[in-house]
Amino acid sequence: MSVTITPIYAALIAFIFFALCWRVIAYRRAHRLSIGDEGNRSLLRRMRAQANCAEYAPFGLLLLLMLEVQGAPAALVHGLGLCLLAGRAAHAYGFAAKPMNLPMRQLGMVLTFVQLLVTSGVLLARAVM
Numbered sequence: 001m002s003v004t005i006t007p008i009y010a011a012l013i014a015f016i017f018f019a020l021c022w023r024v025i026a027y028r029r030a031h032r033l034s035i036g037d038e039g040n041r042s043l044l045r046r047m048r049a050q051a052n053c054a055e056y057a058p059f060g061l062l063l064l065l066m067l068e069v070q071g072a073p074a075a076l077v078h079g080l081g082l083c084l085l086a087g088r089a090a091h092a093y094g095f096a097a098k099p100m101n102l103p104m105r106q107l108g109m110v111l112t113f114v115q116l117l118v119t120s121g122v123l124l125a126r127a128v129m
Contacts, residue, residue, distance in 0.1 A: 001069060001071065003065065003068055003069065005064075005068050005074060005077045005078060005081060006061060006064050006065045006068050006077070006081065008081065009061065009064060009081035009082075009084060009085050010061050012085055013053075013057045013061065013084070013085060013088055016053060016057075016088050016089055016092055017050070017053050017054065017057065019092070020046075020049050020050040020053055020092055020096075021050055023046050023049070023050070023096065024043070024046045024047055024050050027042065027043055027046055028043065031043070045095065045100075046096075048095070049091075049092055049095040049096055052091065052095070053088055053091075053092060056088070056112050056116075057084070057088055059116065060084040060088075060112065060115050060116055060119070061084070063115075063116065063119040063120060063123060064077060064080055064081055064084065064115075064119060066123055067080065067119055067122060067123055067126075070123070070126050070127075072122065072126070076122070080115050080118060080119050083111050083112075083114055083115040083118075084111070084112060084115040086108075086111050087107075087108045087109070087110070087111030087112035087113075087114075087115060088108065088112065089108070090104050090105070090107045090108035090111060091104070091105055091107075091108025091109055091112065092108070093108075094106070094107070094108055095108075
C-alpha cells in the first residue's frame, strides 16, 4: 500500500514547526540569549509555542499514518489531516499573537484534541472489528 495522504499533512505541519523554530532562533540572536529562557517571558512564550507543536503534531501524524495504512477512506484521512493542520496553525497563530489571541489558541487545541480522539477511536474500532 502506498502512503500518499499523510505526507501532505506532515510536510505542511513541518512548515509550521519550522516557522515556530525560526521565531525562537531569531529572537535568541536578536537578544543574545543562549540557553533556556534566561527569565525572558517573550522568549519563553516562543519556546512554548514551538514545544507545544513538537509535543502534539508527531502523535497526531502517527495516528493519521496508521489510519491511512489501515486503508481508511481517503476523505476520512484528509478530514482528520485537515483538522490537525488547522489545529496546529490556529494554536501557533493564537500563541504567537501579541497580545495572545486566546480564542485562536483554544480553537487550535480543540481541533487538535478532536483529531487525536476521533483518529484514536476510529483506529480502535477498525482494530477490534
